[in-house]
Amino acid sequence: MGPRFLHKTLDDYKVLCKEERERKDKIISYIESIHAGNFPNLLLFGECGLGKTFLASMVVRECNGHYVRAYELKDEFEDAKSFRSEISRKDVFKKYATCPLLVIDEIGRSSSKEEQEFLFHILNDRYENELPTVLVTNMTWSSLKEYFGAAIIDRLCENSMSIYFTGKSYRSAK
Numbered sequence: 001m002g003p004r005f006l007h008k009t010l011d012d013y014k015v016l017c018k019e020e021r022e023r024k025d026k027i028i029s030y031i032e033s034i035h036a037g038n039f040p041n042l043l044l045f046g047e048c049g050l051g052k053t054f055l056a057s058m059v060v061r062e063c064n065g066h067y068v069r070a071y072e073l074k075d076e077f078e079d080a081k082s083f084r085s086e087i088s089r090k091d092v093f094k095k096y097a098t099c100p101l102l103v104i105d106e107i108g109r110s111s112s113k114e115e116q117e118f119l120f121h122i123l124n125d126r127y128e129n130e131l132p133t134v135l136v137t138n139m140t141w142s143s144l145k146e147y148f149g150a151a152i153i154d155r156l157c158e159n160s161m162s163i164y165f166t167g168k169s170y171r172s173a174k
Contacts, residue, residue, distance in 0.1 A: 001067040002057075005053075005054060005057035008054065008057070010027070012054075013054060014051070014170065019166070023163050027058060030059065030161055031062045031063060034063045034132055039132045040159050040160055041133050041134070041156050041157075041159060042135070042160065043134075043135050043137075043160060044134065044135070044136045044137070044162075045138070045140070046163075046164045046165030046166055047167065047169070048138050049172065050165040050167055050169065050170065052136045052137075052163075053105055053136060055163075060101070060103050064101070065100070065102065065134070066100075067103045067105065068104055070105065070108075071106060073092075073096060073115075073122075076092050077089060077092050077093075080092045093122065097122045097125035097129075099131070100132075102126065102132075104133065104134070104135055106137070107119075107135050107137035107139065107144070107147070108137050108138070111147075116148070120148065120149070120151075123156065127158075135156070141164070
């Protein structure tokens, strides 16, 4: 996770309305389910500036997860294609497909078919190995389904929690 959230805790999440309380409670419930040995997926989607990345970062902190932005993952995969690379594409894939908890932020910023295909394979392997994954996006539910396709959405939803974010951006309130 980035430096913005390194020293934050769940107590720092602003709860100014009923919806924000519900979001925070769902995150706490999700964290508890991970600690109990369950492997649910978590989908955080909706409008920007409402705390999705903040809450996903708290999941990483509380559950010792791995955080990556989709475009960083894509860049790492691209770099591994170079014959000078010390890590192979297979190694990059394995790194993300097998870590105990993975948070992928900024899903859908790129419409690259290669990125979608790489994410499909990672998410499918994580599904097969019952590893929890958190996806963070500004996309709508229907756009997310279109982006990933029915197969991955079906797998993600089999054992998942979803939190849809609406409201006014925290950033615009400054």
